[in-house]
Amino acid sequence: xNSSTKQKLDIQKAESSRIGQVDFNNLTFGSTFSxxxxxxxxxxxxxxxxxxxxxxxxxxxxxxxxxHYGQAVFEGMKAYKDDDGKVWLFRPEENFNRINKSSxxxxxxxxxxxxxxxxxxxxxxxxxxxxxxxLGNSLYIRPFVMATQVGVSASPSTEYKFMxxxxxxxxxxxxxxxxxxxxxxxxxxxxxxxxxxxxxxYGAQFFPTNLAREKGFQQVIWTDxxxxxxxxxxxxxxxxxxxxDTLLTAPISDRILDGVTRxxxxxxxxxxxxxxxxxxxxxxxxxxxxxxxxxxEIFGAGTAAVISPVSAFSYHDTVxxxxxxxxxxAMRFKKELMDIQHNRSEDPFGxxxxxx
Ligand SMILES: *Cc1c(COP(=O)(O)O)cnc(C)c1O
Numbered sequence: 615x616n617s618s619t620k621q622k623l624d625i626q627k628a629e630s631s632r633i634g635q636v637d638f639n640n641l642t643f644g645s646t647f648s649x650x651x652x653x654x655x656x657x658x659x660x661x662x663x664x665x666x667x668x669x670x671x672x673x674x675x676x677x678x679x680x681x682h683y684g685q686a687v688f689e690g691m692k693a694y695k696d697d698d699g700k701v702w703l704f705r706p707e708e709n710f711n712r713i714n715k716s717s718x719x720x721x722x723x724x725x726x727x728x729x730x731x732x733x734x735x736x737x738x739x740x741x742x743x744x745x746x747x748x749l750g751n752s753l754y755i756r757p758f759v760m761a762t763q764v765g766v767s768a769s770p771s772t773e774y775k776f777m778x779x780x781x782x783x784x785x786x787x788x789x790x791x792x793x794x795x796x797x798x799x800x801x802x803x804x805x806x807x808x809x810x811x812x813x814x815x816y817g818a819q820f821f822p823t824n825l826a827r828e829k830g831f832q833q834v835i836w837t838d839x840x841x842x843x844x845x846x847x848x849x850x851x852x853x854x855x856x857x858x859d860t861l862l863t864a865p866i867s868d869r870i871l872d873g874v875t876r877x878x879x880x881x882x883x884x885x886x887x888x889x890x891x892x893x894x895x896x897x898x899x900x901x902x903x904x905x906x907x908x909x910x911e912i913f914g915a916g917t918a919a920v921i922s923p924v925s926a927f928s929y930h931d932t933v934x935x936x937x938x939x940x941x942x943x944a945m946r947f948k949k950e951l952m953d954i955q956h957n958r959s960e961d962p963f964g965x966x967x968x969x970x
Pocket of ligand 1: 690849851852872875876915916917918
């Protein structure tokens with residue numbers, strides 16, 4: 615494949631918009647989609663026919679490999695509208711690099727950068743009315759790739775479909791979350807696919823997360839699969855621990871997703887002279903810190919909720935409560951990140967990407 619041979623993007627506009635039927639004050643995350651979507655097929659060794667078309671159902675053979683072997687990866691990113699009506703993305707290059715890293719791990723051919731950026735920016739421009747102003751409002755963007763070759767032999771597909779969908783999202787506050795530390799189930803293992811945004815990673819978490827829910831915990835903090843001694847990350851968020859004034863988070867490895875929010879929080883913390891330690895964080899040191907009052911905060915970091923403060927965690931059937939900190943690290947990083955994303959503050963790291 616010659617990824618520098620740019621193919622012309624075909625744009626087929628919807629005859630009318632569905633936007634009038636959408637109640638932007640009552641959105642359920644990820645369930646309403648904008649008027650258009652992007653589609654591009656991989657066939658005969660190359661990505662071809664990049665097309666923006668009206669959002670709608672696909673016709674796919676039930677024999678397609680994605681349904682049998684789960685060869686599929688995805689991304690999650692957002693577009694934001696500032697008070698002047700300009701639309702921005704946040705560090706989109708990170709998402710582009712990561713989807714190809716995920717694809718590589720799943721034996722899916724990488725997607726060309728020029729087509730990705732052209733499709734992404736054209737799609738956001740066409741559906742710009744779907745990005746609402748206001749801090750916290752955004753258009754959630756979901757690029758994904760799936761194996762479409764027909765055949766139930768267990769081998770990598772020779773055909774794929776790359777798509778981008780967009781879904782309006784509201785500023786949402788779910789309240790502080792209670793989490794359970796994993797002691798039996800695991801999310802990922804050494805040499806596995808934990809570092810990839812591979813579809814099956816998420817399906818595999820639903821059952822143990824349901825068990826945690828039944829006990830009153832919304833999320834699980836996964837631990838190392840071998841001994842459950844080290845804290846790794848949550849289902850769709852990386853996790854930070856504040857012990858006194860030091861921020862701790864697990865190092866990136868082949869078991870942990872390299873989150874854009876995580877690396878942005880680390881950059882902001884370092885700029886603000888907060889000590890950040892990227893190192894294995896043991897369950898025992900966090901339990902100990904909780905017992906002696908040194909554990910000030912735990913929070914998750916990910917594109918969907920930006921920052922989610924944790925109000926309690928359970929381990930060995932004991933629940934450890936954390937006091938909500940209105941002026942803590944979690945709320946501070948959330949505000950700093952959102953202000954940059956919505957063009958309400960300086961952008962010292964060059965993270966904003968102007969679409970229009
Ligand atoms: C997507 C994801 C994150 C967060 O990544 P961001 O780039 O910050 O959105 C963290 N952990 C897992 C497992 C994820 O899938």
